[in-house]
Amino acid sequence: xxxxxxxxxxxxxxxxxxxxxxxxxxxxxxxxxxxxxxxxxxxxxxxxxxxxxxxxxxxxxxxxxxxxxxxxxxxxxxxxxxxxxxxxxxxxxxxxxxxxxxxxxxxxxxxxxxxxxxxxxxxxxxxxxxxxxxxxxxxxxxxxxxxxxxxxxxxxxxxxxxxxxxxxxxxxxxxxxxxxxxxxxxxxxxxxxxxxxxxxxxxxxxxxxxxxxxxxxxxxxxxxxxxxxxxxxxxxxxxxxxxxxxxxxxxxxxxxxxxxxxxxxxxxxxxxxxxxxxxxxxxxxxxxxxxxxxxxxxxxxxxxxxxxxxxxxxxxxxxxxxxxxxxxxxxxxxxxxxxxxxxxxxxxxxxxxxxxxxxxxxxxxxxxxxxxxxxxxxxxxxxxxxxxxxxxxxxxxxxxxxxxxxxxxxxxxxxxxxxxxxxxxxxxxxxxxxxxxxxxxx
Amino acid sequence: xxxxxxxxxxxxxxxxxxxxxxxxxxxxxxxxxxxxxxxxxxxxxxxxxxxxxxxxxxxxxxxxxxxxxxxxxxxxxxxxxxxxxxxxxxxxxxxxxxxxxxxxxxxxxxxxxxxxxxxxxxxxxxxxxxxxxxxxxxxxxxxxxxxxxxxxxxxxxxxxxxxxxxxxxxxxxxxxxxxxxxxxxxxxxxxxxxxxxxxxxxxxxxxxxxxxxxx
Numbered sequence: 184x185x186x187x188x189x190x191x192x193x194x195x196x197x198x199x200x201x202x203x204x205x206x207x208x209x210x211x212x213x214x215x216x217x218x219x220x221x222x223x224x225x226x227x228x229x230x231x232x233x234x235x236x237x238x239x240x241x242x243x244x245x246x247x248x249x250x251x252x253x254x255x256x257x258x259x260x261x262x263x264x265x266x267x268x269x270x271x272x273x274x275x276x277x278x279x280x281x282x283x284x285x286x287x288x289x290x291x292x293x294x295x296x297x298x299x300x301x302x303x304x305x306x307x308x309x310x311x312x313x314x315x316x317x318x319x320x321x322x323x324x325x326x327x328x329x330x331x332x333x334x335x336x337x338x339x340x341x342x343x344x345x346x347x348x349x350x351x352x353x354x355x356x357x358x359x360x361x362x363x364x365x366x367x368x369x370x371x372x373x374x375x376x377x378x379x380x381x382x383x384x385x386x387x388x389x390x391x392x393x394x395x396x397x398x399x400x401x402x403x404x405x406x407x408x409x410x411x412x413x414x415x416x417x418x419x420x421x422x423x424x425x426x427x428x429x430x431x432x433x434x435x436x437x438x439x440x441x442x443x444x445x446x447x448x449x450x451x452x453x454x455x456x457x458x459x460x461x462x463x464x465x466x467x468x469x470x471x472x473x474x475x476x477x478x479x480x481x482x483x484x485x486x487x488x489x490x491x492x493x494x495x496x497x498x499x500x501x502x503x504x505x506x507x508x509x510x511x512x513x514x515x516x517x518x519x520x521x522x523x524x525x526x527x528x529x530x531x532x533x534x535x536x537x538x539x540x541x542x543x544x545x546x547x548x549x550x551x552x553x554x555x556x557x558x559x560x561x562x563x564x565x566x567x568x569x570x571x572x573x574x575x576x577x578x579x580x581x582x583x584x585x586x587x588x589x590x591x592x593x594x595x596x597x598x599x600x601x602x603x604x605x606x607x608x609x610x611x612x613x614x615x616x617x618x619x620x621x622x623x624x625x
Numbered sequence: 626x627x628x629x630x631x632x633x634x635x636x637x638x639x640x641x642x643x644x645x646x647x648x649x650x651x652x653x654x655x656x657x658x659x660x661x662x663x664x665x666x667x668x669x670x671x672x673x674x675x676x677x678x679x680x681x682x683x684x685x686x687x688x689x690x691x692x693x694x695x696x697x698x699x700x701x702x703x704x705x706x707x708x709x710x711x712x713x714x715x716x717x718x719x720x721x722x723x724x725x726x727x728x729x730x731x732x733x734x735x736x737x738x739x740x741x742x743x744x745x746x747x748x749x750x751x752x753x754x755x756x757x758x759x760x761x762x763x764x765x766x767x768x769x770x771x772x773x774x775x776x777x778x779x780x781x782x783x784x785x786x787x788x789x790x791x792x793x794x795x796x797x798x799x800x801x802x803x804x805x806x807x808x809x810x811x812x813x814x815x816x817x818x819x820x821x822x823x824x825x826x827x828x829x830x831x832x833x834x835x836x837x838x839x840x
Contacts, residue, residue: 189718197706200740457702460678461756464696466719624679625639 186467190475191482194449198483209487212440213433215556229265230284230319233274238293246297248344249337256333263322278311284319285310287326297334339404346400367394430495431586434516436556437487438523439578442480443548446531450476450616451544454623469620473532473613480528481521488520515588515598522605523581529612530577536619580604626653629692629764629795630675634684636819637670644670647684648821650814652764652795657786659810659827660799666816668799669699669768675797676766695762699769699799701749702756705742709734709752712741713759722760729755732781746773754782763794771802783809806831 198205234257244251257266267283274286288307296304308323310316348355352366365373371390377383453459453472462472492513531548538544559579561569573579580601587597631651637644645667652658660668673679675686676696688694703712713725713734729736732751735744741752750773757765765786771779786796786809798805806813806827813830815823823833 186719189715193704193707193715196711197704200706456704457698457700458704460673460676460698461696461702461716462719464677464694466716 187471187475187478190462190467190472191478194445194475194479195482197449198445208441208444208483212437212487213491215436215440229263230322231282232261232264232266232319232323233277233283233286234266234268235271235274235286235288236268237271237291238289240289240294244294244297246334247337247341249340251333251337256330259329259333261326262329263325264319275309278309281311284316285323287323342404343401346397346404350394350397367397428586430491431582431589432560433495434488434491434520434585435523435559435578435582437491438480438484438520438581439527439556440552441483441487442524442527443531443534443552444545445483446476446480446528447535447538447544447548448531448541449479450532450535450620450623451538451541454539455541459623463624469624470617473529473536473616473620476532476535476616477525477528477609477613480531481524484520484524484527485517488517492516512589512594515594516585519581519584519588519598519602519605522602522609523577523584526577526581526605526609526612529609529616532616533612533619536616536622539622574604575608577605577608580608627689628653628687629689630694630797631687632671632675632681632684633687635671635674635681635686636683637667637674637679638682643819645674645816646820648816650821650824652797654763654793654795655790657790657796657798657809657811659806659813660797660816661801661806661813661830662816665818667819668816671816672696672766672768672797672799673698689763692764693760693762694764694766695757695759696766697750697753697757697768697770699772701741701753703741703749703752706740708738709741709744709748709755710736712752713755716756717759720760724759724761725755728758731755732758747775747778750774751778754785758785762789765789765794765796767796768799769801770798771800771805779804 240253242253244253266287269277271288274283274288277283278286286309288309290305290307293304293306296302306327308320310319345355345357347353348364348366350367352364352369354361354363356362367390371387371394374383374387374390450473453462459472463469467475496510496513534547534551535541535544538547555573555576555578558569558573559576559582561573563570570579584598584601584605587594587601591597628651631649633649634647635645635650636647648671650658650671660671662668670679673696674681676694677686678696678698704715707715710725710729713729717723717725728734732755734751734755735748741749744752750770754767754770757767767782767786770782774782783805786798789796790811796809798810800806800810810827813823813825813827814821815830823830825833
């Protein structure tokens, strides 16, 4: 293996003597990784949903004795969607055109039904057919859940007021009818004025038990209305710019871009510099030349990955954020970098052999790497076919390998599976690259 | 007569294009063979096949036992971003031989950090000549080696070729230059449209119709 190492040394020397090229090669994938991080953040932005109000909801609505500012309430509950009021026809047209992701319609009589509480009023949700539909559906369910939560609180407050009346007496209104009751406290006072008798004693016992039971009603009503409560603790994880996902994508993109471009360009350059003839006449076989290009991709990937890991690790330590085990897992990540770099390098060598000429090889490598990366970023739930196609390229496997090896408590299952994928893909691409390299000689 | 390298029925096609019809050519120890012919006649193709850099479509190459072959292609064949020294040291290591330092001085190559691509055509041609001389080859294959050389460097190249011949080696020289024939060649082979149309002593060639046609 002396000759491939000599060629690797030569390629590294050539890179060192091309500082501008090296700078661009290092900066470009990092910029792309950052942009993808921002795009991912954009993907989490609120989808636009049309709100069609056929009921003519007034600005303020009183339900169960509590008055709601409707717009403020919508702002409060629609945290994950952007609700835009529009007419029924316009909403249908915008849904068809894809300008809104869904239409939620408030039917006529909605507020009246809500106040009467005889039957639950209904909202209607119309969605499109795009990949975002499941997400919009979940967010609208969350919106209705949040609305119900606010209304529920109002109803519970009303119920508790009635219980309070039963306990202590006073004046109240039910369905527009005013009334006045003495309550259990009043009943106890009246009973005390009566002469003692077994019947009075029985009634006093009942009043005592009823007062005790009703005193517990407040918490009981709240507990049965919401058996499970969710408390949110903020600020415990990483910010999105330092997230595990961004770091693993950053690594995978850097390796994919550099490995593919360098291996493709440097293999084709052997022919462009008219050196391939010298090499294959007994000095270095084609297989070893391809191996040298794979080694180049691995060497540069390792150097860059180490730099990225250090940068993230220092940022995480400096920020004092929790989560992940970046330092302890660095050796495992670097093992993945070797596998990913080799697989990507072999794919790059295949491009270099097919293109035969460095400018074409570099262009094809750049054109190939972006779709492969974006294919690997499409979630399985959105487009399953894209997920399966991305399995044929090293990017998605390397991203999963890095994410798991950096942040999973027990990464061995995922790491083992993805390592096997990378090794298999690397072997397949290497065999194809060895065949394509014959085109460089003839 | 001991042949150091011989082509037996060697031909080469590039797709549908026939670059070289099957030819038989052999070079003996102590001989300088000049390959002449117009552009596109197949001279460089035959030389690359003799060097083992290009596989023939038909025929075979026979090389004497343990014979080292040095090859200098027509176009620069070294790494443009590396310096002359870096190129020589790299190819010496790949060949597993020494002598890079000595060749650098002997051929008066620039020994600085400038990338080879920035050097003059003549200097680049001498880098290729130096690479072809690594390991003291018995057979030297030179493709138009004097095309970009000045008169002094041309004389030094002729001396180099004669030294290989006089040392019991052989030289195959592709050239368009009659001076090369007169100063260094013993035999001439003429290729025309990929066919070998003449193979004989220089004096016979210079009197032949082939020479007149190529003049």
